[in-house]
Amino acid sequence: MSSLSPGFHGRRRSTSLTDRLPPGQYPTESFPVLSAGPTPRVPTETWTFTVTTETGEERSWTWDEMLALPQEESVHDIHCVTRWSKFDTRWRGVSLDTLLDDVETTAEYAAVHSYGGYTTNMPLEDLLDGKAWLVHTYDGYPLSPEHGGPARLLVPHLYLWKSAKWVRGLRLTPDDEPGFWETAGYHNYGDPWREQRHWGD
Amino acid sequence: MPLPWRTARLVGRADETATARTLVLDAPGWPGHLAGQHVDIRLTADDGYQAARSYSLGAPADGTRLELGVEPVTGGEVSPYLADDLPVGASVEVRGPLGNWFVWRPEQEEPVLLVAGGSGVVPLMAMVRAHRQAASTSAFQLIHSVRGEADLWYREELGRPDPALDVRFLYTRKAPPGSTRPAGRLTAADLEPALKRLTPAGTVYVCGPTGFVETAADLLTSAGQDPATIRTERFG
Numbered sequence: 524m525s526s527l528s529p530g531f532h533g534r535r536r537s538t539s540l541t542d543r544l545p546p547g548q549y550p551t552e553s554f555p556v557l558s559a560g561p562t563p564r565v566p567t568e569t570w571t572f573t574v575t576t577e578t579g580e581e582r583s584w585t586w587d588e589m590l591a592l593p594q595e596e597s598v599h600d601i602h603c604v605t606r607w608s609k610f611d612t613r614w615r616g617v618s619l620d621t622l623l624d625d626v627e628t629t630a631e632y633a634a635v636h637s638y639g640g641y642t643t644n645m646p647l648e649d650l651l652d653g654k655a656w657l658v659h660t661y662d663g664y665p666l667s668p669e670h671g672g673p674a675r676l677l678v679p680h681l682y683l684w685k686s687a688k689w690v691r692g693l694r695l696t697p698d699d700e701p702g703f704w705e706t707a708g709y710h711n712y713g714d715p716w717r718e719q720r721h722w723g724d
Numbered sequence: 725m726p727l728p729w730r731t732a733r734l735v736g737r738a739d740e741t742a743t744a745r746t747l748v749l750d751a752p753g754w755p756g757h758l759a760g761q762h763v764d765i766r767l768t769a770d771d772g773y774q775a776a777r778s779y780s781l782g783a784p785a786d787g788t789r790l791e792l793g794v795e796p797v798t799g800g801e802v803s804p805y806l807a808d809d810l811p812v813g814a815s816v817e818v819r820g821p822l823g824n825w826f827v828w829r830p831e832q833e834e835p836v837l838l839v840a841g842g843s844g845v846v847p848l849m850a851m852v853r854a855h856r857q858a859a860s861t862s863a864f865q866l867i868h869s870v871r872g873e874a875d876l877w878y879r880e881e882l883g884r885p886d887p888a889l890d891v892r893f894l895y896t897r898k899a900p901p902g903s904t905r906p907a908g909r910l911t912a913a914d915l916e917p918a919l920k921r922l923t924p925a926g927t928v929y930v931c932g933p934t935g936f937v938e939t940a941a942d943l944l945t946s947a948g949q950d951p952a953t954i955r956t957e958r959f960g
Contacts, residue, residue: 527731528767529814533775534801547776549801556934556958559825561941561951605778606764639951669938707824721822723726 540610543600545715548608555607556669559703563639563689567673572657573692574622577630583692584622586673592617595656599679601686602715614677616658619650630695634702635676638689642702645678645685645712647695654680657690682713682720729766729817730754732790734810740793740877744843745807746782749790749818756785757821759828759854760847760929760957763790766817767802767810777802778822780846780931782878784854790818793846793877826929826957830858834926837918838866839910839940841932845877847957848931852882852889863926865890865918869910869936872898892918910936912943919947931957 536544544550567586574582584592596615602608633650635643649655659666659674666672671688678685684704705711710719718724732751740746757763759781766776783791796807810816828836828851836855838848845868855864870876872895882891894914899907905914922928928949930940937958945951 526815528769528805528810528816530809530811531767531769531775531805533767533769533773535773549775549777556938558956558958560956561945561954562938563951606776669934704825708822721727 543610544608545602546718547720548602548606548715551607551609554609554670555603555605557603557605558669558688559641560639562668563637564668565638565673565689570673571691572622572674574626575692575694576626576628577695577697580627582626589617589657589674590659592621597656599677601677601679601683604682604684604709604713604720608715613662614656614658615660616656616674616677618653619655619657620653622657623651626695628695630697632696632699634694634696634700635685635687635690636692636694637687638691640703641687641689643685643687644700644702644705645681646699649678649681649685650693654678680714682709682715684709685713727819727822728753729819731815732818733815734812735789737812740879741875743807744793744795744877747792747794747806747810749792749816751788751790751818754785754788754790754818755821757781758824759784759850760826761821761823761850762847763792763818763820763822765792765802765806766819767805768817775802776819779806780850781821782846782849782853784850784857793843793849795843826931826955828854828927828929830854830860832927833862834924835863835922836865836926837922837928838864839915839928839930839932839944840866840868841910841936841940842870842875843877844930844932844936844957844959846931848929849878849882851929856886856888860888863890863921864888865892865921867892867894867910867914867918869894869896869932871896872907873900890918890921910940910943912947915940915943915947919944919949922949925950925953928954929957930954932959934958 655678675688732749736748779792782793796803
């Protein structure tokens with residue numbers, strides 16, 4: 524008998540599924556909600572998204588201006604640090620490549636800011652080259668407030684706390700500035716495939 | 725240094741409700757934790773298959789002793805096994821403590837309101853106990869919403885008069901005989917007296933299923949509570 528958890532059998536998954544499941548994750552069909560505080564209600568009438576460069580230059584979009592940009596549909600597996608993964612989630616929004624296209628910067632990092640005060644950080648290159656979107660539609664419907672509506676960031680190759688809900692803008696910075704969860708014990712980068720969950724992982 | 729997985733032995737199990745259990749583990753080398761933190765539990769089958777999930781700690785740090793609250797999910801992979809099948813004396817692995825946000829520290833002096841939906845009371849109970857242990861004089865209130873009396877966690881301990889804690893039970897489906905409040909979900913009227921006593925700017929901790937937390941947090945902000953003073957933890 525194994526010295527650990529005798530009688531535990533668990534639920535093995537087919538290889539086609541486990542190939543897509545990062546270590547320590549389990550798949551879910553539901554869409555759990557995790558956030559640090561109350562859900563902010565942000566009206567699209569007053570919503571703006573602002574990119575600020577390291578020199579203080581700003582580029583802002585209203586809701587209608589953002590919707591007038593080229594839109595992309597994309598399908599992703601998403602991975603939450605609390606161990607659930609959800610396959611084939613369907614989103615619509617604007618690629619960060621589009622938003623950052625004519626922004627002059629030599630900054631290497633982005634500090635992401637949200638309505639409600641949430642922040643998160645990542646290397647700028649993790650937002651470029653088709654790796655990140657500003658999304659407003661989930662599975663064909665407007666993104667609900669508890670999932671980050673009216674618009675959230677989507678950076679599916681990192682743990683989901685990097686996909687900031689209720690996002691209001693990015694500040695491009697020469698130095699890395701740990702955000703809300705990164706200062707509260709979560710890993711600074713958050714690669715699900717390397718199980719970068721907490722400090723020191 | 726990455727947080728290590730440590731082997732922890734189940735040393736006791738107690739019923740909280742007909743389905744929910746408190747599990748007591750002994751985890752040699754445990755570094756201690758704050759009230760409100762959680763742990764990851766990892767199970768290993770004979771053939772090496774592993775599954776890990778997070779569980780809230782129901783009691784403040786006490787040497788190598790960890791107290792977990794487990795509410796089994798129907799058809800769940802891990803929780804039914806932990807709740808009913810893991811033999812006392814057997815081992816699992818634990819990793820933690822985790823979460824540095826949904827925590828209460830004894831040096832906090834502001835009044836606190838805890839709002840629990842069902843098994844969401846577990847991390848809040850750790851705060852209640854840490855508050856008592858520290859002999860803190862800050863005002864503590866707990867609103868514990870459950871379906872009926874049979875779903876109350878920590879019934880005996882929370883039922884005992886405690887001058888340092890104001891407890892209010894809310895029944896959503898079936899109120900016990902003699903209740904002045906009819907059964908029903910949390911309303912603004914339920915929070916109003918607690919919020920009056922929360923001034924000056926206290927902290928509110930809300931924990932429970934997503935629907936409950938959404939409702940409670942919306943009611944709190946509508947009542948004028950500063951969103952920055954409301955911390956939430958959701959499951960499901």
